[in-house]
Amino acid sequence: MGKVIVAMQVTLDGFIEGPSGELDWAMKEDDETWQDHFDLVRSVDTLLLGRVMYPAYEKYWLAAPTNPSSTKNEIEYARIADKMQKIVFSKTLEKAEWKTTRIVRDHSAEEILKLKQQPGKDMLILGGAGLVSSFMNLGLIDEYHLVVNPVVLGGGKRLFKDVKERRKLKLIGTKTFKSGKVVLHYSKGPDV
């Protein structure tokens, strides 16, 4: 049974987006962060995405290969992401443009456990906050790979806003990058 790993960038104060959806602080070009992300994505066989973030994510990465402002790393990521199996959890999304995306209507614990029990590699949750909280509240996240950015936003969208009860984690390791980003890598703790 594969693991479910959350891989996201956060600010030092726990936000994944600024008050107006700003992501520029996370998107600064940084080879070490990209390399870390590539390694992680290559270690899994499925990407899991929430319904709120999915449309913009799909649009951005489908356009990236031909977008003149794309960086080398972005083009590489677009290529990798295109080939990966992706699952978006949504009751309302009618269709995904990305051919490798499957829409799952039901994200009950049973449905997710069924996914986890299929043979295969690990699965990576790329966001957003709603999906992460739902999975956490069901006790279904095995690891957290959070990239903490050296910035305080003071407001925005909190990653763990809808987590209902305290979750203890276990630190597995850390990495620091020249950009000042720090990877905090946790597994689920004893109380899950």
Added chain:
Amino acid sequence: MRKVFVFNLVTLDGYFEGPRREIDWHNVDAEFNEYAIGMLNSVDTLLFGRVTYELMAGYWPTPDAMKNDPIVAGKMNSLPKIVFSRTLDKVAWNNSRLVKSNVEEEIQKIKKQQGKDIVILGSGSIVSELAPLGLIDEYRLMVNPVVLGAGKPLFKGIKDRLNLKLIKAKTFKSGNVLLYYEAA
């Protein structure tokens, strides 16, 4: 010039206290205590806002604190303390001084005096007030391996983005990670 730094335990979701001011998630052990003693040895002044001051003044002078944590309690009780509060009338904890207004001026003044570093403990509102004024030189945040889901954010009320520069990260056996930043 001496530095003003913040030292705080925070959760992975950025809170320094739970919704009902819980701090029972503090993940402390012998290694933490050793670190705390070294940190307190590097300063000669503690800065507090009212809320944290009242919490600490209600604990450190008690026989319990002296028994459980004699070295830290001894330092907390003897070090000079400055309390920023518009509402308090007096401060009774040993070696405390109340500052009711002109926080900025007060900090500029003490920074220019000779001495060791100055630490702000807890005190989310003071951190949020001083950070945008550029009065905090370093942030030392010890990220505990826990998610609360709700609580008191350390940086609540900060309106403008605060860019920081990572100095280093130190991992503790307990799973705490101490992140050192300076103002960018």
